[in-house]
Amino acid sequence: MTIERIIKKFEENHPGEDTTMLRLAYDFALEAHSGQLRKTGEPYIQHPLHTAFLLAEIKADLPTIIAGLIHDVPEDTDKTIEDVQKNFGEEVATLVAGITKLGKIKYRGIERYRENLKKMFLAMAADIRVIFIKFCDRLHNLRTLEGLPPAKQKRIAQETLEIYAPIAGMLGIWRLKWQLEDLCFKYLYPEKFQELEQEYEVEKKAERNQYFQKIKKELLPRLAETNLNYDLEVRFKHLYSIYQKMQRKDRKFDEIYDVFALRIIVPTIDDCYKALGIIHTIWRPKPNRFKDYIAVPKPNGYRSLHTTIFGPEGKAVEFQIRTQEMHEESLYGLAAHWYYKARNQNGLQPHWVKEIIDIQKEISDTSELIKNIKLDIFNDRIFVFSPKGDVFELPEYSTPIDFAYAVHTNIGNQATGAIVNDRLAKLDQELKNGDLVEIITDKGRQYPNRDWLKFAKTKRARDRIKQFAKKSPIENFKRFLPGRKKE
Ligand code: MN
DSSP: OOHHHHHHHHHHHSTTOOOHHHHHHHHHHHHHTTTOBOTTSSBTTHHHHHHHHHHHHTTOOHHHHHHHHTTTHHHHSSOOHHHHHHHHHHHHHHHHHHHHHHHTOOOOSGGGHHHHHHHHHHHHHHOHHHHHHHHHHHHHHHHTGGGSOHHHHHHHHHHIIIIIHHHHHHTTOHHHHHHHHHHHHHHHSHHHHHHHHIIIIIITHHHHHHHHHHHHHHHHHHHHHTTOOOEEEEEEOOHHHHHHHHHHHTOOGGGOOTTEEEEEEESSHHHHHHHHHHHHHHSEEOTTOOEETTTSOOTTOOOOEEEEEEOGGGOEEEEEEEEHHHHHHHHHHHHHHIIIIITTOSSOSOHHHHHHHHHHHHOOOHHHHHHTTTOHHHHSEEEEEOTTOOEEEEETTOOHHHHHHHHOHHHHHTEEEEEETTEEEOTTOOOOTTOBEEEEEOTTOOSOOGGGGGTOOSHHHHHHHHHHHTTSHHHHHHHTSTTOOOO
16 A cells, blocks of 8 residues: 555545645654554554555545544554644544544453443544544454454454444444454354355356346336436345344345345436336335335435345345435445534434534533443443344333334234344343344234333333233223223
């Protein structure tokens, strides 16, 4: 990697901006790290260079890339944060100080998970750019993990998979999430990774491409008829998500039909629905697979139309339709959107980000904030995932029944059991941050169980249980029995 490539990348996204500081930052880091080598044997400067390049790729601004170039200087060299401030000013110094602070947080097993998460969130709320730098730093470290002893490789991969990747997901930075996950997958389950890679990347590749051509042959003429301006691209699922799917559903690779999705990018929201109409007139849609995330965005702000159709040879194919803006957001995250464009006003950012910022505004002293970290937003909330990767925010000690009602009233009413992290769980089991929860339902069941009130935590679940349990004919009948208290 060279500073020239970084400057070139930066200029692509920020034409006309002065890049003198980038070169100065490079000189500063080069001198500070001179003589240092990485475990892989290459000069240390390569690491900050790669970190800065990744930042330039996700369209980071100038101070962020400068901070990326010098992010390891105060920690690993004779130069101090004061030196950084003297040379590059307050803004860059604050970013670098944030990274240094984050670097001190070490992962010590699952019990530390929460504590680490708290600090990550704090840093993020202070300045989202610190998280961007930290993620790019981690991505490059993962890519060069081979220089480390196996035990350390596993520890870093585990930490990334449990802490960084979920946060990237919550922030909607999918591009980083996928890359992080696949690298971790490779180090944590090397055999599984190789097996899947061989099958997916090598053996099935030609077959997949042929199938893609068939779809194009039917679709392109129809799109051309409508004068729709579009980009069509094929998106292959990343290996770790295929692996997770296989784990969850206990299926073989061949049976996972949606290993790739077709993406249509059009200029306007109207065009999205037009394109959807065209697709549905060519192929029959699969029932219950249409998702309008434009009308109802995911909690992390994700927007798109999703539909699965029966394509050539009757095979199920997923389409994702979106505008260019939605596309960029899905790659770089809502965080990017929030940072680059709207700055807070669009109402799209996750609720919890806003809460942290509000609290931070009230408490100007950060050390005070860290002391007061028993803040309700951390202690009271957990984040759990649905099998589709949607994030649900629930109060602490919530149970699968709270989750079920958070997803949909019918799911709650028809719940009979739950699968938490691939294991069968009882409906009153306490959920933990980061759990992946799936609800087992019985369609024949119409009423919730009144006993659930003993453990349901959310108001929503409790209200629904009371409301629907009353509708049971037996309950109604019982209300007329003598001696029964009115509720
Ligand atoms: Mn670093």
